[in-house]
Amino acid sequence: MLEIKGLQVALNGTQILKGVSLTVGRGEIHSVMGPNGSGKSTLSKALAGHPSLEIISGSILFDGKNLLEMTPEERARAGLFLGYQYPVEIPGLGNSEFLRMAYNAKRIAEGKEELDAMEFEDILDEKMGLLGMDGKFRERGVNEGFSGGEKKKNEILQMAVLDPKLAILDEIDSGLDIDALRVVAEGVNSLMTKDKSLILITHYQRLLDYIRPDYVHVLSDGRIVKSGGPELAHSLEVEGYDGLAAGAVR
Amino acid sequence: MKDDNVETGLMDALDARREYKYGFTTDIESDSFAKGLSEDVVRAISAKKEEPDWLLQFRLDAYRKWTQMPQPDWAQLKIEPIDFNAISYYSSPKSKKKLGSLEDVPQEIRETFDKLGIPLEEQKRISNVAVDAVFDSVSVATTHKRRLLEAGVIFCSISEAVREYPELVKKYLGSVVPPGDNFYAALNSAVFSDGSFVYVPPNTIPPMELSTYFRINTEGTGQFERTLIICAEKSQVSYIEGCTAPQFDTNQLHAAIVELVAMDDASIKYSTVQNWYPGDPETGKGGIYNFVVKRGKCAGKNSKISWTQIETGSAITWKYPSCILQGDGSVGEFYSVALTTGRQQADTGTKMIHIGKNTRSLIIAKGIAADRSSNAYRGLVKMTPGASGARNYTQCDSLLIGGRSSAHTFPYIEGGNPTAQVEHEASTSKINEEQLFYLQQRGVSREQAISAVINGFCKEVFNHLPMEFSVEARKLLSLKLENSVA
Numbered sequence: 001m002l003e004i005k006g007l008q009v010a011l012n013g014t015q016i017l018k019g020v021s022l023t024v025g026r027g028e029i030h031s032v033m034g035p036n037g038s039g040k041s042t043l044s045k046a047l048a049g050h051p052s053l054e055i056i057s058g059s060i061l062f063d064g065k066n067l068l069e070m071t072p073e074e075r076a077r078a079g080l081f082l083g084y085q086y087p088v089e090i091p092g093l094g095n096s097e098f099l100r101m102a103y104n105a106k107r108i109a110e111g112k113e114e115l116d117a118m119e120f121e122d123i124l125d126e127k128m129g130l131l132g133m134d135g136k137f138r139e140r141g142v143n144e145g146f147s148g149g150e151k152k153k154n155e156i157l158q159m160a161v162l163d164p165k166l167a168i169l170d171e172i173d174s175g176l177d178i179d180a181l182r183v184v185a186e187g188v189n190s191l192m193t194k195d196k197s198l199i200l201i202t203h204y205q206r207l208l209d210y211i212r213p214d215y216v217h218v219l220s221d222g223r224i225v226k227s228g229g230p231e232l233a234h235s236l237e238v239e240g241y242d243g244l245a246a247g248a249v250r
Numbered sequence: 251m252k253d254d255n256v257e258t259g260l261m262d263a264l265d266a267r268r269e270y271k272y273g274f275t276t277d278i279e280s281d282s283f284a285k286g287l288s289e290d291v292v293r294a295i296s297a298k299k300e301e302p303d304w305l306l307q308f309r310l311d312a313y314r315k316w317t318q319m320p321q322p323d324w325a326q327l328k329i330e331p332i333d334f335n336a337i338s339y340y341s342s343p344k345s346k347k348k349l350g351s352l353e354d355v356p357q358e359i360r361e362t363f364d365k366l367g368i369p370l371e372e373q374k375r376i377s378n379v380a381v382d383a384v385f386d387s388v389s390v391a392t393t394h395k396r397r398l399l400e401a402g403v404i405f406c407s408i409s410e411a412v413r414e415y416p417e418l419v420k421k422y423l424g425s426v427v428p429p430g431d432n433f434y435a436a437l438n439s440a441v442f443s444d445g446s447f448v449y450v451p452p453n454t455i456p457p458m459e460l461s462t463y464f465r466i467n468t469e470g471t472g473q474f475e476r477t478l479i480i481c482a483e484k485s486q487v488s489y490i491e492g493c494t495a496p497q498f499d500t501n502q503l504h505a506a507i508v509e510l511v512a513m514d515d516a517s518i519k520y521s522t523v524q525n526w527y528p529g530d531p532e533t534g535k536g537g538i539y540n541f542v543v544k545r546g547k548c549a550g551k552n553s554k555i556s557w558t559q560i561e562t563g564s565a566i567t568w569k570y571p572s573c574i575l576q577g578d579g580s581v582g583e584f585y586s587v588a589l590t591t592g593r594q595q596a597d598t599g600t601k602m603i604h605i606g607k608n609t610r611s612l613i614i615a616k617g618i619a620a621d622r623s624s625n626a627y628r629g630l631v632k633m634t635p636g637a638s639g640a641r642n643y644t645q646c647d648s649l650l651i652g653g654r655s656s657a658h659t660f661p662y663i664e665g666g667n668p669t670a671q672v673e674h675e676a677s678t679s680k681i682n683e684e685q686l687f688y689l690q691q692r693g694v695s696r697e698q699a700i701s702a703v704i705n706g707f708c709k710e711v712f713n714h715l716p717m718e719f720s721v722e723a724r725k726l727l728s729l730k731l732e733n734s735v736a
Contacts, residue, residue: 048691051683076693088688092706101702102692109693141706158692 001026001166001197002047007058009039009046015056016042018222024166027194031208032201033233034219035241040201041085043219044170048082049075063165076102077109079165081158083172087151090142095154096124098142099161106162127160131187149180156187163191168199173207185210205233270527271729272366273497278358280386280468282341287334289313292440295340299409299443304420312429312439319433325568325597326626326658330501332539337503339441341471342388355383355391366494368463378458379490380405382446384475385465389444394458403456403487404449408476411447418449422480426509426547426574434541434568438474438507445475445506450516452483459716461490464504466526466538472503479509481516483550488519490719493563497527499536501565506542514550514577519558521715522571523723526563531592531621537565544571548580551606556583558714560723561598562730570628572601575609575640582611585711587723590623590655591730599629599660604637604670613644616708619655620731626658633670640670648678649707651731701728 002024009017016039024030034040046053047060049072060067067075090098096117103123104114115123128137133153143151152172159167169188173181188211192198200211208216208230216232217224220241226232283291292313296306321332343356355370363370363383370383370391380394382405389407398405404415411419429439446462466473481487493504504526510518529537540563546555557571573582584600602611611631619625631642648657659676681703689699705712705724712720 048687050687071696072687072690073693073695076691082691084688088682088684090685090688090703090706092709093702098689098692098702101694101698102689105693105695105698162692 001028001063003061005059007043007046007060008056009042010054010056011042011052016222017046019058020219020222020224022217022224024197024199026197028215029192029198029200029211029213030215030217031213031233032199032217032219033203033205033236036203038219038241039222040203040219041170044082044168044199044201047075047080047168048072073105076162077106081162081164081167083155083159083167083169085171085174087143087155089144089146091144093142094139095142096121096138099124099158102158103161123161127157130190131157131160132183133157148175149177149184152176152180152184153187156184156191160187160191165195166197166199168201170201171203172200173202173204181207182210205237208233270497272494272525273527274365275469276358276362276467278356278467279344280341281344282338282468282471285336285338285470287337287339287441291339295441295443298340299412301412302416305412308424308429309440312436313441315430316433316436316440319436322433325628326624326660327566327568327595327597329539329566332503334437336470337472338468338470339472339474340443341386341468343385343390359385359390362465362467363463366463366465368492380458380460382407382460382462383465384444384446384462384473386467386471386473389446398456398458398460401457402451402454404447405456405460406447408442408445408447408478411478415447415449418480419447419478422478422509422511423476424509426511426545427507427543432543434505435507435543438476438505438543442474442476442507445477447477448479448487448489450481450485450487452485452513454482454485456487459488459490461492464491464493466502466504469498469500470502472505474504475506477506477508479518479520480511481513481518483513484515485513486517486519488521488716490521490523490716492523492525494525494527497536499530501529501537501539503539504541504564508542508544508571510546510555512546512548512550512553512555512580515552516550517554517556518546519556520544520546520571521719522557522559522561523719523726524559524561524563524567525726528563528592528594529565534565534593537594538563539566540564540568541566542569544569545574546572546582547574548577548582548606548609550580551577552579553577554581554583556585556714557600558585558711559587559598560711560715560726561586561588561596562726564596565594567594567596567598569598570600572603573611574603574605575611575637576605577609578606579608580606581609583714584611584613584615585714586615587618587708587711587727588616588625588627589618589620589727589730590625591620592623593621594623596624597626597628599627601630601632602642603632603634604640604642605634606637608639609637610640611642613642613646614710615644615646616711617646617648617657618651618704618707619648619657620651622654624656624658626660628660628662630662630664631672632664633667633672635666637667638669640667642672644672644674646674646676647707649704650678650680700731704731
């Protein structure tokens with residue numbers, strides 16, 4: 001599904017990723033953990049094609065395609081989804097209008113016909129029902145005046161509507177209380193099938209109690225310093241990132 | 251595209267809108283006055299239109315006032331000095347028959363309006379909109395006149411109104427914008443050649459929307475039209491105007507006056523989609539100088555006047571649609587989107603003059619400045635001593651695209667009554683790269699993303715346009731700001 005090799009990335013002239021390699025197979029859930037400033041968000045933005053980043057070297061294959069040659073919208077239409085740590089507000093753009101615009105962009109890319117507002121409402125109803133979301137999400141501006149928890153739920157709603165092959169969720173747990181975290185995590189779990197892949201980017205282990213990863217990777221100073229199974233997340237809880245990173249260097 | 255920096259990426263996306271699709275010229279013989287302005291020219295216009303003496307005197311009085319007035323220079327505009335003697339003040343298409351009748355519109359003009367998307371054949375029109383079509387200095391046709399008259403509504407050219415309804419015209423012409431009000435008002439009052447007239451009798455709602463479409467065609471002419479709308483007790487009217495002009499290297503002057511009068515419990519909604527030729531986006535050469543005086547008087551109690559304007563064209567825009575809130579409990583509204591691109595300059599806003607008790611006004615102004623354009627909001631809220639319990643709320647938001655455009659806000663507040671309340675909020679922001687990236691990450695193209703963000707920014711204003719014009723306005727804005735992706 002995804003094959004990252006030797007990825008080096010700079011932001012405003014400062015190198016952030018110093019050679020990241022990571023392979024995510026179909027149906028797999030990977031967790032990338034690491035302290036603040038380790039490059040987690042840069043990795044997710046590099047995958048999505050953020051224009052502020054400079055790719056120094058390395059390669060990314062997504063579903064056999066060279067991701068680095070694709071525009072952000074082409075990546076999205078090919079089935080790559082980035083769930084934001086801080087979802088952006090777009091005042092005045094109705095949420096359901098936005099969702100339909102995104103949904104139709106994907107349909108056009110797949111050579112299908114666009115859905116009109118009425119047809120799309122049925123799809124939206126179903127997805128909102130699935131995630132237990134109420135109607136206010138429909139007509140309000142995109143994330144406009146949403147609480148932190150509502151914004152994260154709205155990210156998962158977008159994921160549900162766009163049905164990506166690979167979702168990268170960047171600190172989807174940050175700023176959520178335990179109840180909201182459970183709702184969001186259950187939403188994500190309900191969308192996962194054996195064909196879908198997921199990368200969970202998180203600082204804390206607690207998210208992984210709700211969404212069980214197959215693999216855990218530790219990112220430190222722009223490199224993956226350790227990879228393992230779910231048990232690695234637990235040992236991180238005990239040792240902390242510093243101990244682990246130090247151990248890896250030694 | 252991914253390695254482009256933010257500004258270049260945006261500029262690229264903006265590039266292909268450069269084409270102004272209404273820039274064509276209609277090849278028709280015209281009967282134009284020689285260039286220049288004098289008392290004789292004013293008399294000649296009046297004679298051409300076979301006007302009564304009172305109207306000639308009105309014009310001459312205005313002309314004399316105009317010669318005493320300096321050209322205003324207080325606006326945030328850089329304008330080359332205008333040579334008022336280099337303009338022809340009257341130009342009408344040559345026609346064997348008298349113009350003004352729907353059947354006798356010359357074929358070339360009929361085709362012109364077809365091309366502009368304003369077919370004059372009534373059966374082709376969106377059935378719920380009547381149109382007065384003004385071509386250079388004359389109204390060439392008014393549609394649905396008869397159906398409106400059956401409802402008691404008078405809708406015709408102002409020239410026809412002078413002939414057919416002289417008492418109404420005499421009573422209200424200049425009653426809201428006096429001839430000596432300001433430089434451009436005086437100029438228009440002296441030389442206005444045509445325009446639209448509407449009278450809605452008491453307790454009436456016209457069976458359709460009314461509109462005027464202004465087309466300037468002949469190079470070197472100015473357009474000086476005059477619109478007068480009177481809405482009697484407990485009546486309502488919704489009126490729309492649209493404007494385009496050919497692409498010439500020389501500047502053309504458009505100096506109009508619009509006067510609205512609303513009686514007790516009457517409501518007038520006036521919407522404008524302005525798309526005059528903006529001049530060359532690189533050099534700034536050519537384009538319309540748009541100096542317009544629009545003012546409404548809420549004469550009756552609980553009357554309401556609502557201005558909505560989408561200003562996208564003209565090299566220079568200088569206009570301040572205003573409300574005189576004279577009747578107790580009357581309401582004034584101003585919703586505006588002003589978009590400037592290329593080398594365009596706009597200084598636009600409103601005046602809300604609160605005179606009656608418990609009068610209310612609302613101002614929502616959105617300015618979008620791209621390329622090397624300049625975009626200013628200028629607004630006055632005045633609370634006179636009698637305006638007890640009056641309230642105003644003003645919100646001005648500016649959006650900058652690219653690093654070379656500028657936005658300014660000049661709010662003036664004059665408080666003369668301690669019980670009146672005035673609230674003002676303003677913001678300026680740059681188009682946000684994170685918003686665009688967020689939309690792109692969901693599969694939306696960059697061009698569509700720009701359009702979506704800008705339409706979102708303008709939504710409160712678009713919501714106040716009549717339905718089909720709201721769709722048009724969104725398309726127009728997208729067209730002006732989008733790269734047409736092949």
